[in-house]
Amino acid sequence: MSHDATNWAVKQKGLRPIAKIVLWHLADCHNPVHGCYPTQEYLASEAEVSRASVNRILAELEQKGVIRREQQVDKDTRRQLPTRYRLAFEAGFEPLDVVARVSDCDTEKSDEPCLKNDESRVSKSAVSVSHSSETLTSNRTSKGTGNALRAASEQVSFDDVWNAYPRRPMTNQSEAEAAFKTIDVESHGRVLVAAKRYHQWHIEDAQARKVDPVSQLEFRVGLGKWLRSGQWVEALTLPLKSDPVPATAEGLVVLPPDHPDFIAVERLRGRKVFIGQSGKATFRIEEIEQARAAA
Numbered sequence: 001m002s003h004d005a006t007n008w009a010v011k012q013k014g015l016r017p018i019a020k021i022v023l024w025h026l027a028d029c030h031n032p033v034h035g036c037y038p039t040q041e042y043l044a045s046e047a048e049v050s051r052a053s054v055n056r057i058l059a060e061l062e063q064k065g066v067i068r069r070e071q072q073v074d075k076d077t078r079r080q081l082p083t084r085y086r087l088a089f090e091a092g093f094e095p096l097d098v099v100a101r102v103s104d105c106d107t108e109k110s111d112e113p114c115l116k117n118d119e120s121r122v123s124k125s126a127v128s129v130s131h132s133s134e135t136l137t138s139n140r141t142s143k144g145t146g147n148a149l150r151a152a153s154e155q156v157s158f159d160d161v162w163n164a165y166p167r168r169p170m171t172n173q174s175e176a177e178a179a180f181k182t183i184d185v186e187s188h189g190r191v192l193v194a195a196k197r198y199h200q201w202h203i204e205d206a207q208a209r210k211v212d213p214v215s216q217l218e219f220r221v222g223l224g225k226w227l228r229s230g231q232w233v234e235a236l237t238l239p240l241k242s243d244p245v246p247a248t249a250e251g252l253v254v255l256p257p258d259h260p261d262f263i264a265v266e267r268l269r270g271r272k273v274f275i276g277q278s279g280k281a282t283f284r285i286e287e288i289e290q291a292r293a294a295a
Contacts, residue, residue: 005030055230264291
């Protein structure tokens with residue numbers, strides 16, 4: 001417990017009451033030396049809300065710039081590690097500002113992906129993955145640039161997700177379908193992309209371990225829980241060896257105009273993509289996945 005953290009949390013203004021409660025419990029778990037690593041199950045229990053609600057509240061806090069979530073992936077085993085929560089009062093905190101980061105990357109003259117201070121927050125044993133994909137995609141959709149994405153989402157069925165996901169033995173299909181129906185239709189396309197990426201990660205993880213992927217299915221979370229808990233959002237930015245152009249730790253991909261994925265995204269959006277001074281543009285990995293599927 002950190003008194004500095006909880007005192008800081010109490011002083012935050014402009015938050016919904018339930019968001020402030022979750023923030024306080026996050027702060028209560030903060031360790032000045034090791035950081036903040038509570039599970040969503042713990043936060044849900046302490047705040048007396050569902051885990052799905054906790055995930056939405058965390059996204060809300062992240063968007064307001066008071067926290068930043070960093071998913072840790074072990075570089076050797078490629079297994080997911082506990083999520084680290086960085087609080088705004090911590091030294092060196094950078095608020096998640098996706099639009100600014102994309103703008104900076106677009107205007108950067110370097111050909112390399114734009115990463116600010118990334119090495120300072122990524123350990124030698126793990127890769128940090130930001131959870132900003134939900135915010136950026138939602139912003140694009142709300143501004144009218146996601147018409148094609150919405151149309152594609154409406155065509156996604158539960159069977160598509162069921163067939164794409166690496167299901168553990170005896171998965172309850174009815175439970176999983178009920179969880180799928182609680183997700184808004186506009187997000188169904190993203191859920192399918194997440195299921196496909198998680199399936200590919202499952203295969204690559206088994207290959208790294210030199211074991212049969214089928215033997216690892218029993219260690220994967222059930223589809224119903226994966227959907228209900230919001231873990232599908234995290235799967236959107238899982239690092240994959242199979243990505244033609246690997247995404248940065250922020251889930252961004254920088255592409256030149258002649259790249260097939262660049263062209264596919266333009267076709268999906270139905271308009272020209274702005275190109276920065278570097279001669280390239282920056283995209284979210286899940287939008288590229290959706291563009292590939294629609295091509």
